[in-house]
Amino acid sequence: MKLLLLGPPGAGKGTQAKLLMDKLKIPQISTGDILREAIKKTTPLGKKAKEFMDRGALVPDNIMVDLINERLKNQDVKDGYILDGFPRTIQQAEELGNIANLEHVIQLKVPDKDLINRLSGRRTCEKCGEAFHVELNRPKRDGVCDKCNGKLMQRADDNVDVIKKRLEAYHLQTDPLVGYYQKRKKVIEIDGTGNPKEIFRSILRSINQQADS
Ligand code: AP5
DSSP: OEEEEEOOTTSSHHHHHHHHHHHHTOOEEEHHHHHHHHHHTTOHHHHHHHHHHTTTOOOOHHHHHHHHHHHTTSGGGTTOEEEESOOOSHHHHHHHHHHOOOSEEEEEEOOHHHHHHHHHTEEEETTTOOEEETTTBOOSBTTBOTTTOOBEEOOTTOSHHHHHHHHHHIIIIITHHHHHHHHTTOEEEEEOOSOHHHHHHHHHHHHHHHHHO
8 A cells, every 4th residue: 555644744644654554564654754864874865955954945856756766666665655754746746656656645634833832842762763742742751762762852843943934835835735636536634633543543444435435
């Protein structure tokens, strides 16, 4: 199964991707995670991407398309995958359409006011990438990941000024993808507010219904 999770920064794409990955036994492909790893290793890709990510702007399409083309050559995607963060522009969607046929596009809908709170309070495990929140989803021990005991960090782009820029970029450049995939009858709208496990169950139900219809 080839799935895309579409939604603004903080909509819960990463949270839901991890639940879906465990359930469906297919990998999550998070372009944000790939870029952050490249930044950590100070590779040429990382150095280039950092310039854009630090100010909440999208990394140029040609860089992202090359990155995803490479990633989709790996053996682990042969039974499908969950795309988290790609495509983010019409051009990226067109390029992806040349190499893959998505079955479901899950649109996670969350109001902007909730997103700012979710992102500014997010803490991410530096080892396994699990996301927590200082109020909404507290780890059992402050600063420590429940899953792997890794250290919890705040992402460099999770400060209010950059979050606002990321939301602007989303509305301007990524929102049009909803219409793009609606025309192709792929979109499943999901209310992304409320309990993450409930949201997960609602995604699974909708996927099954769309597959049966
Ligand atoms: P990326 O890493 O993709 O970030 P993003 O899209 O901004 O999304 P986030 O990871 O911030 O949020 P999420 O939706 O995964 O939410 P999460 O589940 O963590 O991209 C970062 C940057 O990389 C971009 O700005 C861009 O520069 C670049 N980039 C990446 N891909 C690109 C591309 N294709 N083209 C160009 N540039 C690209 O949840 C957030 C918080 O909310 C957590 O604390 C979580 O615990 C909490 N939470 C989750 N669900 C709920 C819930 N139901 N209720 C309450 N709280 C919840």
